[in-house]
Amino acid sequence: xxxDGRDQAPNGWLVVRSLLPSGKTGEVIVxxxxxxxxxxxxxxxxxxxxxxxxxxxxxxxxxxxxxxQCQLPTTARVLKLGPDGTGCFAEGSxx
Numbered sequence: 001x002x003x004d005g006r007d008q009a010p011n012g013w014l015v016v017r018s019l020l021p022s023g024k025t026g027e028v029i030v031x032x033x034x035x036x037x038x039x040x041x042x043x044x045x046x047x048x049x050x051x052x053x054x055x056x057x058x059x060x061x062x063x064x065x066x067x068x069q070c071q072l073p074t075t076a077r078v079l080k081l082g083p084d085g086t087g088c089f090a091e092g093s094x095x
Contacts, residue, residue: 001018002014043070047065048062048065049063
């Protein structure tokens with residue numbers, strides 16, 4: 001069975017599962033996985049974050065995830081939103 005979780009989670013996992021027959025021992029199931037990769041394809045940058053359970057006074061952490069094949073950016077900017085929805089850019093900031 002192949003379950004496509006790419007629309008369920010930001011990590012885009014695929015889940016492969018087999019039901020084991022009862023009463024069998026030893027090597028029961030063998031999987032052969034062959035990957036086909038499109039030449040030159042790179043995943044766009046992703047910003048990962050999780051704020052579930054964080055109180056307002058706790059630090060928030062975001063991770064910028066880049067494909068190994070992409071060119072590394074030289075800078076990144078953080079947009080801080082205020083309670084009223086207005087924002088400002090803070091380059092090189094820890095805010």
